[in-house]
Amino acid sequence: MAAERFPEDLEYTAEHEWFRRSDGRVGITDHAQGALGDVVYVELPAAGSRLEAGVPFGSVESVKSVSDLYAPVGGTVVEVNAALAGSPELVNQDPYGGGWMLRVQPDPGSAPLLSATEYRRLVEAS
Amino acid sequence: MPGPEGAAEPLIFEQSSPGRRGIELPGADVPDAAAPADCLPAAALRAAPPALPECSELQVVRHFTRLARLNFGIDTNPYPLGSCTMKYNPKVADEAAALPGFAGLHPHVPDAWAQGALELLWSLEQALCALTGMDAFSLQPAAGAHGELAGMLICGAYFRQRGDAERRRVVVPDSAHGTNPASAAMAGFDVLEIPGDARGGIDLGALRAAADGRLAALMLTNPNTLGLFEEQILEAARIVHAAGGLLYYDGANLNAIVGRARPADMGFDICHLNLHKTFSTPHGMGGPGAGPVGVRAGLACFLPGPRPAREDAPTEPRQRFRWAPGGPESIGRVRALYGNFGVLVRAYAYVLAYGGDGLRRVSGDAVLAANYLLALLRPVLPPAVDRRCMHEWVADGRALRDVGLRGVDLCKALLDRGFHAPTMYFPLIVPEALMFEPTETEPREVVEALAAAVREIVAAAAEDPDGVRRAPLGTPVGRPDEAGAARHPVLRWPG
Numbered sequence: 224m225a226a227e228r229f230p231e232d233l234e235y236t237a238e239h240e241w242f243r244r245s246d247g248r249v250g251i252t253d254h255a256q257g258a259l260g261d262v263v264y265v266e267l268p269a270a271g272s273r274l275e276a277g278v279p280f281g282s283v284e285s286v287k288s289v290s291d292l293y294a295p296v297g298g299t300v301v302e303v304n305a306a307l308a309g310s311p312e313l314v315n316q317d318p319y320g321g322g323w324m325l326r327v328q329p330d331p332g333s334a335p336l337l338s339a340t341e342y343r344r345l346v347e348a349s
Numbered sequence: 350m351p352g353p354e355g356a357a358e359p360l361i362f363e364q365s366s367p368g369r370r371g372i373e374l375p376g377a378d379v380p381d382a383a384a385p386a387d388c389l390p391a392a393a394l395r396a397a398p399p400a401l402p403e404c405s406e407l408q409v410v411r412h413f414t415r416l417a418r419l420n421f422g423i424d425t426n427p428y429p430l431g432s433c434t435m436k437y438n439p440k441v442a443d444e445a446a447a448l449p450g451f452a453g454l455h456p457h458v459p460d461a462w463a464q465g466a467l468e469l470l471w472s473l474e475q476a477l478c479a480l481t482g483m484d485a486f487s488l489q490p491a492a493g494a495h496g497e498l499a500g501m502l503i504c505g506a507y508f509r510q511r512g513d514a515e516r517r518r519v520v521v522p523d524s525a526h527g528t529n530p531a532s533a534a535m536a537g538f539d540v541l542e543i544p545g546d547a548r549g550g551i552d553l554g555a556l557r558a559a560a561d562g563r564l565a566a567l568m569l570t571n572p573n574t575l576g577l578f579e580e581q582i583l584e585a586a587r588i589v590h591a592a593g594g595l596l597y598y599d600g601a602n603l604n605a606i607v608g609r610a611r612p613a614d615m616g617f618d619i620c621h622l623n624l625h626k627t628f629s630t631p632h633g634m635g636g637p638g639a640g641p642v643g644v645r646a647g648l649a650c651f652l653p654g655p656r657p658a659r660e661d662a663p664t665e666p667r668q669r670f671r672w673a674p675g676g677p678e679s680i681g682r683v684r685a686l687y688g689n690f691g692v693l694v695r696a697y698a699y700v701l702a703y704g705g706d707g708l709r710r711v712s713g714d715a716v717l718a719a720n721y722l723l724a725l726l727r728p729v730l731p732p733a734v735d736r737r738c739m740h741e742w743v744a745d746g747r748a749l750r751d752v753g754l755r756g757v758d759l760c761k762a763l764l765d766r767g768f769h770a771p772t773m774y775f776p777l778i779v780p781e782a783l784m785f786e787p788t789e790t791e792p793r794e795v796v797e798a799l800a801a802a803v804r805e806i807v808a809a810a811a812e813d814p815d816g817v818r819r820a821p822l823g824t825p826v827g828r829p830d831e832a833g834a835a836r837h838p839v840l841r842w843p844g
Contacts, residue, residue, distance in 0.1 A: 261832030286831050287774040311836055 227346070228253045230319055234295065234335060235342035241319065242295040242327075242336060249295060249325040251283065253318050254346050259285040262314040265307045267292075267324055272300045274327060281324070283314065292324070296333040302326040357825035358415050362842045365402040371409055400842070419825045421769055427795050429722075431741045431772040431784025432526075432574065434604050434626035436715075438695070442629065445698035446691045456686045460671045467670035470687065471657040473697040474641075480708070481600075481620055482613025483643035487652040488693055489684045493601055494528040496621025496640030497568075501536035502680045503619055503644060503651040504566050504595050510678065516565040516594070522551050524575055524776045529568045529599060538565055545778065549577045549734035551585055560592035570599040571615065572606070572739035574776040576719065576784070586616025595619060603627045604788070605716055605740035608709035618645050627711075628696035637689040639696065650678040714789035715740040718796055722787050725800035729807045733779040740788070744771075746781030752807055753814030756781040759806055761828065762820040766802040 229252075233241040239255035242248070256262065264284040274280050274294035281292040304323050307313060314322040337345065385394060404412070422428070428435035446452065454466055474486040490496035501519070508516045519533035520541050530540040543555035556567065567589045571579040579585070589596050598612040598620035604627040612620045624639035625632050632638070644652060654675020663669045675681065687693075703711060716739050723732060723742045730744040746756035760770030760783070772784040787796050810817040821827050 261835075263832055263835035284835075286835060288777050312832070 229339040229343045235337040236295045238293040247327045248323045250323045256318045262311045296329040298327045298329040361402045369403045371406040428769040431786040436788035437790040442695035442698040446694040467657045482611035484646040485649035486643040488641045489653045489688045490640040492638040493623040493640040496642045497532035499642045500619045506651045518563040520567045549575045564592045564594040566595045568597040576738040576741035582615045607712045624696040630692045630695040639692040653683045718787040741786035744783040746783045752810035762806040764821040
């Protein structure tokens with residue numbers, strides 16, 4: 224099994240989402256996609272929807288289970304990755320690239336999330 | 350269009366030849382109805398006839414006979430598919446259901462002509478009450494999840510009647526069947542999931558924290574989906590009732606306790622039973638099932654109606670049984686007619702054939718078989734929680750990683766050895782979960798052969814994991830692309 228990746232330019236949640244503050248993108252981590260197994264469907268909100276930090280905004284379905292997706296920050300959905308509707312496997316193949324889920328305009332003053340080092344520690348301790 | 354590569358039997362559509370006929374319909378002996386265009390709305394009319402397969406009778410017979418021979422079923426092989434209770438369905442129950450007085454009965458005949466059928470339904474309700482301790486049952490729900498939904502609608506009706514409609518919270522443990530939160534949500538409740546404790550039971554601290562004026566119900570399966578008896582059930586019931594909530598029993602695992610312990614004695618207020626599990630009616634291909642819903646006396650007015658009623662002193666001797674409509678508080682009908690009647694006949698035949706002592710042996714032998722299998726397999730496939738199990742147990746399949754296997758590889762390899770796979774990846778709280786339920790109908794030598802097959806696969810993987818990962822080799826279909834099928838489902842014939 225390939226080593227899990229924890230890119231330094233991302234922030235993370237304890238629920239295994241990532242957030243890239245520079246462009247507002249949100250997705251699930253390499254660890255999360257590995258634990259879920261083959262992703263078969265991603266349910267996402269429409270552009271313009273409001274997100275509340277820590278509250279589910281959608282769900283991801285694999286051959287094993289369905290899991291909630293939690294908003295890493297409060298804000299407004301600017302764009303949804305339309306490619307996931309036809310190719311949910313992108314979440315497995317490229318979780319930090321083509322498998323991104325939302326682009327979000329975060330509310331001003333949103334607090335920083337877990338760093339790559341903190342998130343890696345959390346994963347390794349579980 | 351060609352079938353899937355290597356398919357053992359082409360689709361019936363692929364065997365079609367234009368104009369071929371299997372049957373000749375006689376001429377109509379009633380006047381022709383109006384043309385479809387004159388009696389149906391335009392939106393309901395097709396532009397062209399449907400592309401139905403056109404085959405001879407012999408083609409159809411061969412097609413379905415060949416498919417039946419490819420099928421893997423309890424009548425040919427052991428089927429330890431945990432949580433599903435795939436036990437043998439006694440043929441005597443089929444014989445009862447096939448009796449012309451039951452099988453040929455029209456559902457709309459007057460009560461006086463259906464006294465036997467009404468008496469059977471009434472008697473089955475009484476038997477289910479005796480086995481669960483509940484005071485009343487409705488046999489209408491046609492599946493376990495359907496019974497759950499009816500039960501949660503009853504729960505909602507109860508709180509509305511009390512003027513307590515703010516109770517919107519239904520608590521489920523994280524080990525629950527997925528249908529529990531789904532049924533609660535469909536009935537309009539908010540679902541709160543709480544964790545389990547180290548012994549695989551409910552976390553009472555988390556339950557206490559959730560037991561306030563918002564609590565409508567706690568939904569529990571006992572034994573739970575880990576196959577473990579909920580030891581703290583009486584305390585859990587006390588907490589829920591003290592907060593003004595109701596306790597819902599998911600009867601999916603009743604096979605472990607039937608004839609020995611009753612949900613009402615544990616404090617449950619509402620329950621459903623899966624007749625196709627505990628009462629051994631066929632499961633085939635998702636139906637027909639039966640999920641009767643039962644309640645304590647104070648909730649009986651909310652049950653779906655009509656229900657069969659017995660007159661103690663009938664004025665007319667052939668009118669002892671009749672249909673009693675649901676009252677104004679009833680949640681209403683949840684299914685057309687009287688549920689899956691043929692399934693209910695089978696279940697009642699099963700209850701009569703075993704009797705009370707026999708049903709006690711059913712649960713006793715089911716628990717014994719599961720514990721024997723657990724004892725035989727513990728060295729190679731340890732349980733997720735190592736306690737005395739009930740009618741099933743859940744292995745932590747991570748132990749297989751030592752020999753380079755995933756849970757699915759063991760399951761596929763079992764198929765080549767004549768065993769259906771255990772349930773995989775459920776409950777969700779156990780990594781690589783493998784859930785075994787041998788049931789009471791498998792004899793000792795089959796349980797031992799199953800354990801030997803698992804041990805043999807693990808030993809083979811230690812030598813040659815790639816060889817095991819190629820399994821199954823002896824089935825008509827080996828490893829279908831499950832993710833591909835779910836991502837890009839093709840659900841209808843394109844013709």
